[in-house]
Amino acid sequence: MKIDGYTRLAAVVANPIKHSISPFIHNSAFQATETNGVYLAWEVKATDLSETVANIRRYRMFGINLSMPYKEQVIPYLDQLSEEARLIGAVNTVVNQEGTLIGYNTDGKGFFKSLPSFEISGKRMTLLGAGGAAKSILTQAILDGADQISVFVRSSSMEKTRIYLEKLRVETDFKVDLYDLENVQILQEIIHQSDLLVNATSLGMDGKSSPVPTNLNLPPQVLVADIIYQPFETVFLQWAKSQGNVAVNGLGMLLYQAAEAFKLWTGKDMPTDEIWQSLTEKYH
Template identity: 60%
Template sequence: MMIDGYTRLAAVVAKPIKHSISPFIHNLAFEETGVNGVYVAWEIPEEYLADTLDNIKRYDMFGINLSMPYKQAVIPYLDELTESARLIGAVNTVIHREGKLIGHNTDGIGFFKSLEKQMNFHVANKRLTILGGGGASTAIITQAALDGAKVITIFCRQQSLDRTQATADRIAQATGSFIQVLPIDNQDLVQEQIAKSDLVVNGTSVGMDGQSLPIQENIVFPKDSLVADVIYQPFETPLLKLSKGQGIPSINGLGMLLFQAAEAFESWTGKEMPTDLIWKQLVEKYDIN
């Protein structure tokens, strides 16, 4: 990679962020596409967020990616929001275009692109069960609704029902989708909905430390369904281990990470990220089997 006076910068901004795989993905994409760019990780305190956004314009950067805790805090500093970012209520990508900062959210796009490319799954007219009503789940629910899912059922904890219902109502009203929110502690109801689902998704962080979701002990997945987890570390979560034990096709969140990055990269550069090549490099670098 040659750095010169024409090199443009992109970055991922969060706290913490030094463990991020994103610099590996984007710098390989810059190199392979011949785009003169460099991607770095910035771990900043919240009081520097406004200055960071100013610097995108000041230094003519491509833009930035954002992770927690800045996906919502960044919105007041932006000039525009894309439809997905507006409906989700969170931004993971800032695009610098013609002097404006445009907030975008590529999480849901990346999630369904990974299912399409890696599992040949298309969400239109499908029934989905989503476990969790937080940020990642909201991105997936929003994109599913935009892409024409038939029914979306969200399960969340009792204390999150009202908040999740309000979000679901807003997305349903904007897209015309059928979205229902149900309590996750009703195991019979969970099994009933999963039994009718084409896709079951864990959109929570439960499973990163080996902990099982509250639904996992006796759940049975339909034979023609797909099970997905947004987590990619560990590579096989308890949910995916359970589904694989039943012979159900399963996928973790590494593909989502790659394809949400690809959407951001194309938004910045106009170039298509070489995802097949980068996937092979990820598998080799992180010893994924």
């Protein structure tokens, strides 16, 4: 990689972030597309966030990615928001368009790009969880023309989720159905009417837990996805595969949300097949 006076910077900003694989993905893409850029991971204190955003302009950077806890906190420092970022209320990519800073959220697009031979338009989705990743998947599904969406959350999150879904309904005219995750009978009924089942909770990161009881039955048409990629195959995905269903983990979402950001910054397509190969070797 040649670094010279024309090299432009991009970075991921979060706390903590040193473990991030985004530098590996983006630097591989810069190299493969012969783009004169370097991508770093910046562990930034909350008090330094506004200055960090100001540096995007100051240093003529491509832009930044954001992870926890700054996806919402960054919004006041930006000039514009894309439609999906506004609806989600969170930004994971800032683009420097000749000094104008525009916030995007590429998580939902990245998620749907990662699904094998699947279009959400006209389909029914069951979504487990209502955190940041769930909101981006949910919002993108609405924007992409999903027919019907059911969200299941723990009873402690019901009220907060209801408020968000009501705001979405006002903005998009789309009514999302909300249920208690503990209500296994309804969960089973709804899954049987679905085309896509997504775990967007953190349940399964420990390699032992699952967001659903493993005695539930899956109809053969349901595609099952988990946003977790470490472990590579969660208990939830093992359960889906044991019933013969196609099941995908969250590594593709990570790659394709990065590809969307890369395209916004450079105008170039990220060579995802090539990078996917390296990622699976690294994490499998």
